[in-house]
Amino acid sequence: MRWREAMETALYGRDGFFIRERPADHFRTSVHASPLFAGAIATLLGRLDAALGHPERLDLVDVGAGCGELLTGILAALPDEVRGRVRATGVERAPRPGDLPPTIEWSATPPPRTAGLLIATEWLDNVPLEIVEVDFQSRILYCTSLLTPTDEPLHPADAAWLDRWWPLDGAPPGARAEIGRPRDEAWAAAAGTVERGLALAIDYGHFAAERPPFGTLTGYRDGRQVEPVPDGHRDLTAHVALDSLGDQVMAQRDALRLLGVDGARPPLALASTDPAGYVRALARASAAAELTDPSGLGGHYWVMRWV
Structure with missing residues (x-):
């Protein structure tokens, strides 16, 4: 059996890793790191809403939705007026989580004719190749x-x-x-459902000038990096060849700063005038620093296709 078929079975087969496991139990993404991430995506969706003329229905599609954590966080961060017009859809091969709010739809494939935002956070790295x-x-x-x-x-x-x-x-x-061809095709198919708005993939990856000589394939289990064995009991992941996707690319740290997420520490003087406010601001800065750290989550990239 070739690797791609083995990876497909191990991750998405009947007893595959993503069918029966909760991803958050095994690895940490920007979604799990801080509510600031969902808040930034909510800010982006609000700007898209304005650019689209505040449509009656504003689509929010999360491809590779896991257990719906990102969708739940974005909806909570939106103003009531915008939230009331959002049609949120989680796209995942696993069954619908039992604790997901009924307002969030669940599907194995992206809905057609999206007008709004389609987002795929750390999905492409798990597309078998x-x-x-x-x-x-x-x-x-x-x-x-x-x-x-x-x-x-x-x-x-x-x-x-x-x-x-x-x-x-x-x-x-x-x-x-x-060989990233399956990722290129998967991204083209998902992004192709967007009729108006933005298709956004967020992932770790590399460019032609810096391809690693022995690849990036690895595994994760229980929060630890492990050997990439396709046994169905671990995540299997490889970095994305970002330039082959053919879209605009931006470092996550730059994108988040444009959306108001900045890891700068609050002024020390605030500790004297408002100690509680200083502690809250310090905690926010710490969370923002993790999301924008170039050696960590800030080293992820945003791949953007505007329609």
């Missing part, structure tokens, strides 16, 4: 579920993607690449 490796004869071969090379030649479409986005010419034996 092929792993290829250079052998001692300089051949580029698909990897199996055990991450060992096969003797199977590359499909022409995969070979073309590699030539364009992750060339392995002259790479040493053992060098690996992760």
Whole structure:
């Protein structure tokens, strides 16, 4: 079995990781780090609402919604007038969470004709993809579920993607690449449902000039990084080839600062005049600093397709 099929089964099969596990139990994302993230997305949605002329129905679609934490946080942060016009939809292959508010719809696929915001936070890194490796004869071969090379030649479409986005010419034996073509296609399909508004993918990734020579594939379980074994008991993830998606890209720390999330510490003088306010402001600054830290969550990227 090739790696892509094994990853698909391990993550999304009948007993797959994302079908029976709560992602928040195993890894931490911007959504789980602080309510400031949901608040920033709510600010973005409010600006989109104004740009769209305050439509009667404002769509909010979360692809890879997990247990609906982001949707719940965004709705809570919106003004009542805007919230009343929002049609919120969580897109996830797992069953609908039992504690999800009834106002949030649940679907296995994005709804058609979205007018508003479609967001995919750390979804593309879990879209299954092929792993290829250079052998001692300089051949580029698909990897199996055990991450060992096969003797199977590359499909022409995969070979073309590699030539364009992750060339392995002259790479040493053992060098690996992760063929992002399935991510490009998944993103094109999801973003293609947006008729008016913004499709936004938020993920960690890399660009052509800095592709890692041995790939980025890894696993997570119980908050720890583990070996990427496709056994259904761990998250399997690989960084996204951001430039192959073909859209505008911005660092998360820059995007959040434009939306009012800044990790600057409050003035020390506030501690004397308003001690409680100073503590609240300090806590907010600490949370904002985590979201914008370039060595952590701030190193994520926002991929934006405006329609």
